[in-house]
Amino acid sequence: MSAITDLATPSAFARSPSLVWESYHYRRELMRTKEPNKAHLALAEAEKRNLFTTRCTSCGFIEENNDSPICEALRNRGLPNENGPEIAVKDLPSCRQCQSLVRPYVVWFEESVWPDVLKKIDEEITQCDLFLVVGTSAIIYPAAAYAMIVARRGIPVAE
Structure with a gap:
């Protein structure tokens, strides 16, 4: 599996949005199986936000999304597999406004x-x-x- 510093970049997303989305999906699902400690609860109380926000790569629309999985193509996916089958871009999370590809709304390395x-x-x-x-x-x-x-x-x- 690639290191997050290799996957959390605009160039990695351009090269393989499927692999980047698999990585984020894996971490989201992993978090769902864990119990928060007191520090997590304090942070959650201090900042009541959702689990995930996306930003459209075309129109810039920002949206909160707690769906699990975030799209059907990521259902039953586990660890990201660089050698596994690519998910078609059309099947990855898309913008509700313009239907273009969305990305995690985070600042990536190189950005x-x-x-x-x-x-x-x-x-x-x-x-x-x-x-x-x-x-x-x-x-x-x-x-x-x-x-x-x-x-x-x-x-x-x-x-």
Whole structure:
């Protein structure tokens, strides 16, 4: 199986959207079988969002989606298999507005954060009284810089 740093990139999605979607599907399904600990519950309470958000690769439409599987073609898929059969793009998750391919609404390696997201972050960090750094955000810029900015203001930062 490929490392997430190899799959969570625009170039990997362009090369094999099927494999990237299989990877995200596998992790989503794996999470459904686990029980949250106290830290997970606290994060969920602090940020009541859905499990998954997608963004259209053509029109940019953003949508929340909790369906499992997110599309029929991913039903009964397990670990992503680079040597397995590709899922046709037409069978992968598609936009409800324009029917084009959607992608996970996450910032991938090799990618810049979208301007609308940066603007929202800039607004939010001026108001926070606690800053949590989760996942690769602690080492990947610009996310890693936000912790330093907030800490300089005397706000507690937890990684």
